[in-house]
Amino acid sequence: DIQMTQSPSSLSASVGDRVTITCRASQTISTYLNWYQQKPGKAPKLLISATSSLQSGVPSRFSGSRSGTDLTLTIGSLQPEDFGTYYCQQYYSIPFTFGPGTTVEIK
Amino acid sequence: QVQLVQSGAEVKKPGASVKISCKASGYTFTNYYMHWVRQAPGQGLEWMGIINPSGGSTSYAQKFQGRVTMTRDTSTTTVYMELSSLRSEDTAVYYCARPKTVDTAHDAFDIWGQGTMVTVSS
Numbered sequence: 001d002i003q004m005t006q007s008p009s010s011l012s013a014s015v016g017d018r019v020t021i022t023c024r025a026s027q028t029i030s031t032y033l034n035w036y037q038q039k040p041g042k043a044p045k046l047l048i049s050a051t052s053s054l055q056s057g058v059p060s061r062f063s064g065s066r067s068g069t070d071l072t073l074t075i076g077s078l079q080p081e082d083f084g085t086y087y088c089q090q091y092y093s094i095p096f097t098f099g100p101g102t103t104v105e106i107k
Numbered sequence: 108q109v110q111l112v113q114s115g116a117e118v119k120k121p122g123a124s125v126k127i128s129c130k131a132s133g134y135t136f137t138n139y140y141m142h143w144v145r146q147a148p149g150q151g152l153e154w155m156g157i158i159n160p161s162g163g164s165t166s167y168a169q170k171f172q173g174r175v176t177m178t179r180d181t182s183t184t185t186v187y188m189e190l191s192s193l194r195s196e197d198t199a200v201y202y203c204a205r206p207k208t209v210d211t212a213h214d215a216f217d218i219w220g221q222g223t224m225v226t227v228s229s
Contacts, residue, residue: 036152043219049207095154100151
């Protein structure tokens with residue numbers, strides 16, 4: 001199975017800050033990487049698919065990129081509604097494993 | 108609109124089985140695979156398996172092999188996930204989730220059910 005790691009596990013940032021979350025896979029996954037946002041008591045919401053494709057309706061302050069083995073979710077200017085837990089997920093091979101999550105808190 | 112509506116919360120004793128339903132609407136049921144994902148309280152997301160509603164073929168995470176069965180009923184556009192030999196560690200919210208693209212398992216999950224809480228307790 002492909003293992004996914006995320007860093008940091010949590011962060012606290014101010015409105016307007018630029019926030020970066022990094023995901024790494026234990027083996028190659030090419031660009032088969034998605035990002036989800038989950039708020040307490042709710043189902044996850046797809047933000048970005050295939051490393052960098054922004055889901056329809058998701059604000060443009062969210063972006064995804066890849067540099068070598070690092071896959072990154074960036075929130076360009078953090079907004080109050082961006083609190084929650086963010087998960088990466090590889091869909092290169094079954095089982096489609098998720099990262100452990102990054103909890104974002106607004107200062 | 109496209110939606111997945113899951114059955115209600117369940118409380119089960121250790122050793123019992125649970126069967127959760129996920130009713131799909133707003134799209135052609137047999138054109139999209141369906142995944143199941145679970146989340147234990149305060150924990151992350153765990154992929155359990157997938158079913159192809161068209162032919163009924165399945166693929167399960169090794170962790171659940173022998174305990175999980177995913178089925179579908181095309182007449183009611185419903186998929187089911189049954190988990191047997193329940194233990195306390197199976198206490199979790201269970202989600203069905205649909206990929207973005209037709210006829211492929213390998214895609215992001217853009218439609219999710221609301222989740223079904225399963226509590227395993229003696």
